[in-house]
Amino acid sequence: MSSKLFNPAATIKDVAAQAGVSVMTVSNVLRGRGRVSEETRRRVLETAERQGYRPNLTARALVERKAPTLALMLSCITNPFYPEFALAANLQALKHERHLLVCNTDHEPDRGTGFLEQVAGSLSDGVLVANNADLPIDELRALQERGIPVVISVWERPDEPPGIPCVTFDSEGAGRLAAQHLVEYGHRRIGAIVGSPKHGIHGGRYAGFREVVRAAKIRQSTADERFTEDSFEHGYEAAKDLLSARPDLTAIFVSNDLPALGVLNAASDLGFSVPGGLSVVSITDIIPARQSRPGLTTVAIPTAEMAEKGVNLLVELMAGRATEATVVHTSAPKLVVRGSTARLR
Structure with missing residues (x-):
């Protein structure tokens, strides 16, 4: 059913009559x-191909009392992480004969709440939240209590389940890997740029980084840290501020790739050679991290796996085969060494 263009006038009754079946x-x-x-x-x-017939998903939903879509809540569609996540989630949804309805909150909590009110339980049978940075847990729990299946993916605190089915990864482990890499390369004057408040969405990544730094007996103060927003622009500005105040730093840990790319640009504008004069390591491994020059050394998290398992968990929840306490763990993060880090000489 691919060569014939869709004919909105064709009906299932037309196909049945022409094919001589019910x-x-x-x-x-x-x-x-x-x-x-x-x-x-x-x-x-x-016959269906010849007539250009396509099933009416809305009619099917009415008959089967289920929507043909799953809602995916994203914080910011311009962040390269989210299109990668959405692509993997959509492919998995199609395997369950579902379509993905993408809702972009653009970091606006009220917009996210509005989407939930309008979409959940009507246009979609369930809601997959890519992370809960812009959606209060209480609102998601309230939605769940109304009987709307909700799953959080990219949950960064595996030891603190949210009371909502979730897919999680070892965020502290990712932070430890990034810090260990810098320590093993001989760095002792290490700055940190975190794309959230200290106890915010990237708090686990920062905690893992700090654990390794303390264990290595590396002295670090608040002067070596900047807490900002998760964007290229904020990473750029935070790096300019940090490097201007602490030009003696030999390395910077960044909690996410997008602000880390901003750090690379800021370092270049300030005259720092990367990695000769400054090493930069991050977490996530989005596609631009592989395309930057130098390539960004980062700790890859299982993005596609989290998306796929998130969809699967949502479908299981909708079928009554998962509970509010269900926590699905994913593969361990992995260090990917590229050109933005070097051993201290």
Whole structure:
């Protein structure tokens, strides 16, 4: 059913009449259900193709009392992480015969609340939240109590479940890997730029970094740290401020790739050679991290896996095979060494 253009006037009754079968038979063929002979199946598919028929998803939803879509709540679609996540989630949703309805909050909590009120339970059967940075947990729990399936993916505190089914990764482990890399390369004057408040969404990454720094007996003060927002621009400004105040730093840990790319630009504008004069390490491994020059050394988190498992968990929850306490863990983060770090000489 790919060569013929879609004909909105074609109906399932037209297909049934032309193929000489019942409407139920056409429905079974198109959905791969029921017992239908191969000859009948071929005739129905050829007729549907010839007429340009496509199933009416809204009508199907009314009959089956379920929406054909799953809602995906994103914080900012311009952040390269989220399109990568959404692509993997969409491919997984299609495997469950669902379509993905993407809702971009643009870091506006009220907008996120509005999406939840309008979409959940009407246009979609369930809600997958890519992270909860802009959506209060209490609001998500309230939605859950109304009977709307909700799953949080990219949950960064595996030891503190949110009371909502979630997919999590070892954020502290990611921070430890990044810090260990710098320590093993001989760095002792290390700055930190975190794309959230200290106890915010990136708090686990920062805590893992700090654990390694303390264990290595590296002295670090608030003068060596900047807490900002998770964007290229804020990473750039934070790095300019930090490096102007602490030009003796030989390395910077950044909690996420997007602000880290801003750090690379700021270092260049201030005359710091990367990695000769300054090493930069980050977390996530978005596509631009592989394309920057120098390439960004980062700790890769399982983005696609979190998206796929998030969709699967939501479908399981909708089917009653998961509970509010369900926590799904993903693969361990992995260090990816590129050109932005070097051993201290």
